[in-house]
Structure formats: structure tokens, C-alpha cells
Amino acid sequence: MAETASQLSDAKLTARQRYLDAFRWMLLARILEEKLARLYRAGMIVGGVYIGRGQEAFSAALGMQLNRQEGDVYAPLIRDQAGRLAFGEAILDATRTYLGSVKGPMRGRDGNIHRGRPKQGLIAMISHLGTAISVANGMLVAKRFRGETQSIGGVCIGDGGTSAGAFHEAVNQAAVEKLPLIIAVADNQFAYSTPRDRQFACKDLVDRAIGYGIEGYSIDGTDLNACLETFAKAAQRARSGHGPQMVVGHLLRLSGHGEHDDASYIAPELKNQQYGGDCLEISTAHILGQEWMDETEMEALKAELQEQVDEAVATAQKEPAPDPFQESWHALATKHLTEGTPGI
Amino acid sequence: MSITYLEAIRAAQAKALAEDERVFIYGQDVAAFGGAFKATKTLSKEFPGRVIDAPISEDAIAGLAIGAAIEGMRPIVEMQFADFSSIAFNQIVNQAATQYWRTGVSCPLIIRLPSGGTDGSGPFHSQSMESLYSHYPGLIVMTPATVEDAYGMLLEAVAIEDPVIFCEHKFLYYHLKAEGLPDSILPVGKARIARAGRHATVVTCSAMVHESLRAAQELVNDGYEIEVVDLRTAKPIDTDTVLASVARTGRLLCVGEAFPWGGLTAEVVSRVVSEGFHLLDAPPKRLNAKDTPIPYHPNLWRVHRPTSQSIAAALRDLLSL
Structure with a gap:
């Protein structure tokens, strides 16, 4: 039988609340991404859809440790909808960007997961893997120059991205500068179609932390509690001057690379192996098992979040698409130095 | 007083560091050593903590400058040779150059490229990269030919809100001399x-x-x-x-x-x-x-x-x- 609230210590209560908060971000991300996937199949998305199914626990746990208001910076990658929400990105930023609304942060100039608000600490990713890490380093260096030493950064990468030179250069750079940076490596076993044994030869990517001279953690990325505890510790270590923290989460990508990809190359039996589970199913079972919520409350929560998502989609769908005749076509902030298009 | 093209570049950086607390210099061997060509000679001593040695990681050097620029700093990056900026090419053309257009947040940084050929420098220490960078939208590419412009345009580059590729010519570093530094130069963008x-x-x-x-x-x-x-x-x-x-x-x-x-x-x-x-x-x-x-x-x-x-x-x- 579950303990009642009055029998719980404060620490346990906090841990339970943190778990439930994280679960909410995970569920919201899942509902949002399932909606986006349906819109993609209906041909209503401009461009592709990339989802983080199976990675929500790992992603949300990092996002929750970062505080936008305190000046923390966050560089999510393509499977970090949950982390983005936890960091404070509005659902509307996602739906507007995916649906091509001119009111979104990218105004139709970039799409889907290539979105952000750099002045609010949210780096707008480019497609080249590993390149956002040094950008986060630079933002932290700027804050150090200004004496804002309470800020930390969180960056996300997958197992495939760790093979990029940009990743190595930037993690080494963060180590040299002893920056308060959390590097979240979601080892989801596949980089597009390439399995991890064609990606790297070390036993566990966390072994690389030793080479960089930074602190590392290897965890079950489908275990929400493990994710929450580890990122909390990593954030505390980063904030207290212990330099970069690498957290490797073992999990399985439960989707294609994008929604265009049926992922037929992923053997179904992988889902039954260690780290192959669905973090959302696992945490749902945990919450129900602990009687932190009952089935009715769970359904009510889903309905509430579904409503938020549907509203954000409807809003974005009603908004205008970018107008090429209203577009300024200036790539420079220094307008008078813009070349224009010679000959036109 | 006679001043060389190289000394003008150093003087412009010294002035920028002195007058604008957002400015810092980042690159390989730029701190105590003063740079491969001594363009940052003694600056680390004059401006402690603001002239920073980087690992041999051109991609991450440019990336760090981009992040700092987004956060309101005015980084000056010294690539040891223009040729090595090919390693940073991705960050420069895809991250720095697209930042303002994509996000509305400007990315004011300077990448100094010691450019062009000199006797005996060979295939990888002689390149002129101005055309490559000019091809990409979102960058300003400076190619100063005089001591006055080397000084004045570098200071202009610090004031500009956009990423500037500053192609300084190594052949001119020591040969070219002027009697003094200018108070003003032609506006950027004027030939x-x-x-x-x-x-x-x-x-x-x-x-x-x-x-x-x-x-x-x-x-x-x-x-x-x-x-x-x-x-x-x-x-x-x-x-x-x-x-x-x-x-x-x-x-x-x-x-x-x-x-x-x-x-x-x-x-x-x-x-x-x-x-x-x-x-x-x-x-x-x-x-x-x-x-x-x-x-x-x-x-x-x-x-x-x-x-x-x-x-x-x-x-x-x-x-x-």
C-alpha cells in the first residue's frame, strides 16, 4: 500500500513531485509529437517531423535542471521536445514553426526543430551535429566575463553526433575552460540507420569523459528516476565549479529518424532488450503502481494536455504563412551593407 | 612615427580592448606568446583575462565566438592562418552567417584571417579565402590594402553588428608602413x-x-x-x-x-x-x-x-x- 502524503519525508515528497512534473513534460511532448506526426501524414506540415519517442525521460530531466530566468542556456537537438518544454519553450513555438506560421520565432525562415530564442538562452540548432556545444561554451564564457557565474549550460547530442569533430573540439574546449556545462548524450543505438557498432568502438560513450578529463555518468535513459537524480547531481556539480559533466543515457529510438522513415532496419527484438523500453510506459506504470495517480486522473491529465496541444495547433493553423513580398531579404543586421541581388 | 600594417592591426585591437569591455581575443597562441605573427603582442599582459589561448580546434574557436557574440560580447578570433579557417568554415557560414536571418539575433564577431602568399609558405599557409566567404549570405568580408585601412577597418569591424571576415595580408605585415594611424577612413563598403x-x-x-x-x-x-x-x-x-x-x-x-x-x-x-x-x-x-x-x-x-x-x-x- 502506498504511503500517504503525511507519512512522507519532505525529500520524498520533493522527489515525487519532481517525478510527476517530469512526467507531465514527457506526456505533453509525446502528445504534441504524436499530433505533429499525424499532421505530417496528412500533408499539413512544411518539411519534416522529427520526434523524441523513447527519449522523453532523459530529455525532460536535463531541461528541468536548467533555469531560463537564471540565465542558463540550453542547446536541444532533434529529439528534445520534452526538454524544450521543461526549459520553458512555449508549445506555440513548436506548432508555429512546424506549421510555417510567420508568427513563430523563425518566421518561416527556418523550420521544425531548427528553432530557438537565443536571447532567452535557447540555441536554435543547425543541422550540423556537435556545433551547438561550442556555441553554448561561448555563451557561458560571455556570462563568466560578466560575472554571472550562477549560470550553467545543457547541450544534447546523440550517439552518432559524438563521432563528429565538432563534438570533440567543443567538449575538449569546455573541459579546458572548466565550463559549467552538462553534455547529455542520448545513446539511442541508431544514427539514422547506422547502428552504434559502426559509430564508435568504445564500450560505453561515458568512457570518453575520462579522456576529456571531465566527470561522467552512465545511466538507464528509460528510468525517469535515474535521469532525474543524475541530472540533478550533474547540475549541482556544474554549478559548484566542478566543470563539464557528461551524462550518457542508454535507450532506444522508438521512431524513425524522422516521420518519413519507417525504421524497418531496427530489429523489433531490440525493444525487449535492456534499454529498449518506452520511458513513458515505464513511468506511467510507476506512477499508477505507487498510486500517485489513478487511471481516472491519468486520463484527465492526458485530456488536459491534449487540449493544450490542439489549441496550439489550431492557433498556428489560423495564422498567416510568410509572405515573400513582405520578407525583408536582409541577411545582415547592418542593412546598408546588404548587397541585394545584383542584376535584379 | 612609422607604423607597419601588422602593428596597425595590433594597435586597433589594443584600442578596441581599451575602449570596449565587450571585446576579447581568442585564438591559438594569442595570449602570452602574442600570436604566430605577434599581432597580439603584449595584449594579454595589458588586458589580463581578455586575450585567451585556444586549443587547436578551429571549429570550436569559431563556435565559442558565436555564442559569446549572441550573448553580447565582441569576440575577435585570430585564425593562425586563413587556410586553417577551413576547419571553422561550417561554424562561420552555417552558424554565424545564418544566425541573424534565422533568429533575429545578431552575431557580431570578427574572424581575423592572416591571408595570402609569402615566399616559401606553400599550399597550406598562403590561401586567399575572401571569395569563399563572400559567397555566403550574412557575412561582411574586409580586405584592407593599406596600413590605414588595416587599422580603421578593424575598428569598424568591432562596431558592426554582423560577423566580419577580416582578411589581413601577411605579405603586407612588415613591408607596408605608414607615418601614423588615421582618425577616420572611408566608410565600410566604399571602394x-x-x-x-x-x-x-x-x-x-x-x-x-x-x-x-x-x-x-x-x-x-x-x-x-x-x-x-x-x-x-x-x-x-x-x-x-x-x-x-x-x-x-x-x-x-x-x-x-x-x-x-x-x-x-x-x-x-x-x-x-x-x-x-x-x-x-x-x-x-x-x-x-x-x-x-x-x-x-x-x-x-x-x-x-x-x-x-x-x-x-x-x-x-x-x-x-
């Missing part, structure tokens, strides 16, 4: 008539300005007055000044130190032909480096790039048409 003439126009930039001026001097003996236009910036190109010059002379030779396929010289010819075809009395010409990697041996190198002799020959050819 300069380095020598007035009426028989042909040479459009060029950086070290090639000086080779072209020597060629123009040589042609005085043949009775020709050659106008030399120093573009000053590869991007933007001051097409108006170029067209006005061609209107005066009717003949155009574009000279560049970079490789011959495409690039700045081709862009200038293209603009003059499409916007000023009626001004031309003869087909416009281009003179660039040869289409091979840059040779190591001085005997080969001196022929690989345009020189005053080859420019003079090209001009004689152009004037005979």
Missing part, C-alpha cells in the same frame, strides 16, 4: 581610387593593390594612365565606384590573388558586363592565381600569383584590343 587614370581600370584588393600600382607605374613609360580601384571590402562590392571608373576608362582588368575559378574577380566582371556593358571598349579581363595548389618554392610561387609584371602584361594586352 577607394588608389590611383587615378583614364586608359584602363584595374579593380583589385589587398596585396594585389600594390602589385597593380607598380604595374600602373610601369605603364606610365608606355604613355598609359591606369586607374587602380581598391575594393577594400570583397563583400559588399562597391559596384558604383567600379562602374564609374570603367565609365572613365572603357577598359577593365580584375586582379585577384585567389584561385581563378569564380570568385571576386569573376563577380566584378559579371557586374560590369551586365550593368555597364555599354561602357566597355574592350572585353574585360581577369588575372588570378593559377589553378593549382599554391607552390612552396619561391621560383614557382612568384609565377603562381599575379605580380606587377604579369599585371603590366595583361594591361598591355587589354590596351591593345
